[in-house]
Amino acid sequence: MLMSCSKGKHEEFGRNLAKAFKSRQYKNFDTEAYNEVFKAELKKLKPELHDPNWITKIYNEENNDNGLTLVGAFLINGKLDNLHQNLLNAKYHGLNPEFFHSDKITELLNTVKTKKFKKVEESYPYLAQLELYSADGLINYANILKYGAVNPKTVLSSYYVSVERPDFIDAEKTLDLLDLDKFLEDLQPKNGYYQRLSNLLINDDKPETVQxxxxxxxxxxxxxxxxxxxxxxxxxxxxxxxxxxxxxxxxxxxxxxxxxxxxxxxxxxxxxxxxxxxxxxxxxxxxVWNIPESIASTEIISSLRKDSYYLEAKNMVAYKNGELVNSPTVDWNSADVSQYSFKQNPGAxxxxxxxxxxxxxxxxxxxxxxxxxxxxxxxxxxxxxxxxxxxxxxxxxxxxxxxxxxxxxxxxxxxxxxxxxxxxxxxxxxxxxxxxxxxxxxxxxxxxxxxxxxxxxxxxxxxxxxxxxxxxxxx
The missing domain is CATH 2.40.440.10 (L,D-transpeptidase catalytic domain-like)
Structure with missing residues (x-):
């Protein structure tokens, strides 16, 4: 099961937060108290999450030490900001950034970086929400870029390309050990035509674009x-x-x-x-054209009933039980077409x-x-x-x-x-x-x-x- 940072590392995280964001109250960060708040926020936010089962598996409610998996590893070093920017840029993939909670993450990042909390406990709900929205945004962003948002088999019965749709981020991986920047870079579709369509959206978003x-x-x-x-x-x-x-x-x-x-x-x-x-x-x-039964039973038989020499005129032949038949001698009006097969011989x-x-x-x-x-x-x-x-x-x-x-x-x-x-x-x-x-x-x-x-x-x-x-x- 996924394990997160140690308690000592989390307390160091509080000191680093205080230094990075010039908010002294972060120095008093208490891991156990935070995780109690985190569990409450997880329960409260579940209806808003797109993949609550995956989130629940990662943030096992029995594990009291994993509520800072992403925030603890990636907030101070700016990598969470990079994730946030990727989610905002989802529009250049034809996707709505708000589906990945980008709007909420924008507000939460601003709050935890700039708000001067009177007590450190006031920061816990914001950090917990930032963790949960970021994790849910990341897993859905990764899965959609890798496999698409919609399973094509649910749209078209005539879609015959193989489809695989596992969770791209395996729940057994330790997210706080993930090389997040490289993961996000590798995630971007490499297909040149996809990239060209994306560039059309990027150029369209520029103020100087006239058309x-x-x-x-x-x-x-x-x-x-x-x-x-x-x-x-x-x-x-x-x-x-x-x-x-x-x-x-x-x-x-x-x-x-x-x-x-x-x-x-x-x-x-x-x-x-x-x-x-x-x-x-x-x-x-x-x-040689082996004429499909669907065509033989409609177009071919209809033409034969009008003209018994139709096959000869079209360089075609008929077989019954594997034996070549003389088409003009067959009564096609009463013949059971399912007993015959038809071919068109080579030629211009x-x-x-x-x-x-x-x-x-x-x-x-x-x-x-x-x-x-x-x-x-x-x-x-x-x-x-x-x-x-x-x-x-x-x-x-x-x-x-x-x-x-x-x-x-x-x-x-x-x-x-x-x-x-x-x-x-x-x-x-x-x-x-x-x-x-x-x-x-x-x-x-x-x-x-x-x-x-x-x-x-x-x-x-x-x-x-x-x-x-x-x-x-x-x-």
């Missing part, structure tokens, strides 16, 4: 920063980022965009592209285009080329069944393979197929698999630090807002 952020843009930034705190795996090194609301794919290396392209994503209303991540480890050149008219990019996930989501290039001219590109269509597949395969000869071979192969040569499906392994993150940010930043604002195409901001509002900075 201020709108309330709508601020809200988008706040919600996007919250989402950036969610992933267990950080965005770092070389990776792909699909931003659904922006309809954009970025090929990123060390927070710099190497290539950016348009994408089409799942249509709202039942075909939304899920939020997930994985490692792209292979691609299929001249791919394949719905997956000339290449698809695979990463392991249980939802059969992947990135792929498309023959429907006209869609990329539209502003609204939520048009697919859920997979992500990419505008520049050849540039993407070059980025992934990082092998000029292999990339050139793929280009020649696909160009020949486009010109009428027989197309054969072929798998290509990616030597160094690359992370891909399919994400949802209505606010983003370009490499120059400018805000990129997008519409809430799936309405996910509206879903998050009610749960995040209690933590959110002012607009």
């Amino acid at each position: 201020k952020l709108s309330s709508e843009d601020k809200q988008k930034i706040y919600l996007s920063m919250e989402r950036l705190r969610w992933p267990v795996k950080e965005y770092k090194g070389k990776y792909l980022l699909v931003n659904i609301p922006e309809f954009t794919l970025r090929l990123i290396d060390n927070n710099t965009t190497d290539l950016q392209m348009k994408v089409c994503v799942g249509e709202a209303g039942g075909h939304e592209t899920p939020i997930l991540s994985g490692m792209i480890d292979r691609m299929q050149v001249n791919p 008219d394949n719905s997956l285009g000339q290449i698809k990019f695979i990463f392991q996930n249980p939802y059969a989501i992947y990135l792929h080329d498309t023959p429907a290039q006209a869609m990329f001219k539209q502003d609204m590109r939520a048009v697919s069944h859920g997979c992500v269509r990419v505008q520049q597949p050849m540039q993407l395969q070059e980025f992934l393979l990082n092998d000029k000869s292999k990339s050139e071979e793929i280009v020649k192969e696909t160009e020949a197929a486009a010109n009428g040569a027989k197309a054969e499906a072929r798998w290509v392994k990616i030597k160094d698999p690359i992370p891909v993150f399919i994400s949802y940010y209505t606010a983003w930043s370009d490499d120059a630090g400018n805000l990129v604002s997008s519409k809430d195409v799936y309405g996910y901001d509206k879903l998050l807002m009610p749960k995040f509002k209690a933590y959110m900075a002012t607009l």
Whole structure:
């Protein structure tokens, strides 16, 4: 269990307080008397604390010597002031500083530093409150910066990124031995795009800034920063980022965009592209499209009932019990479509285009080329069944393979197929698999630090807002 400073150290603390804040009464500081007041304040303040169970575990009511864990270690040396400033700066994380008791800590720090108490006992409630509000503020600030304020699983059923939400500060650690300044520095999110969004808020707060952020843009930034705190795996090194609301794919290396392209994503209303991540480890050149049952049972069967030669016209085939069937001879009006599977053979008219990019996930989501290039001219590109269509597949395969000869071979192969040569499906392994993150940010930043604002195409901001509002900075 957490142990605090010794009694002798606390009495020395009183003498040091008197010297630091020029208040003689602090010299008469009595540890036992203070801790009795501390226990009373703990009981009184519990309803105001965000994590009373954690606080109770740390400040075990049976332990009469831990009521100055933070104040005893960090008040005189100024490190508690640094914590206070970090809590005030929570607004640059899109968070309300008052959620972390910053306003109360401001008043209490001023009181214990400047008030000339007639009796030392008058200082005990202020010091106890400073201790409790600081501890509760610290643990919640740490947990929110590390994991986010809201559990994404409670917002979206289609959030498929792993989530871990333990207490970031372990209750077994001794807080008065914590290197508080280093802990607070290390706690700051390292993601370059998070930092750029934070800088937008910092610049907006400067009096000399002429063009201020709108309330709508601020809200988008706040919600996007919250989402950036969610992933267990950080965005770092070389990776792909699909931003659904922006309809954009970025090929990123060390927070710099190497290539950016348009994408089409799942249509709202039942075909939304899920939020997930994985490692792209292979691609299929001249791919076969294994048509999902959801599409076969609706679009394919409907077309077949109108035209029994539909499959031939679309370079598709049907199988029953693993055997190829002659489509025009089947009575599709009475056929049980669940007994059939459908594929589209490789070719220039394949719905997956000339290449698809695979990463392991249980939802059969992947990135792929498309023959429907006209869609990329539209502003609204939520048009697919859920997979992500990419505008520049050849540039993407070059980025992934990082092998000029292999990339050139793929280009020649696909160009020949486009010109009428027989197309054969072929798998290509990616030597160094690359992370891909399919994400949802209505606010983003370009490499120059400018805000990129997008519409809430799936309405996910509206879903998050009610749960995040209690933590959110002012607009």
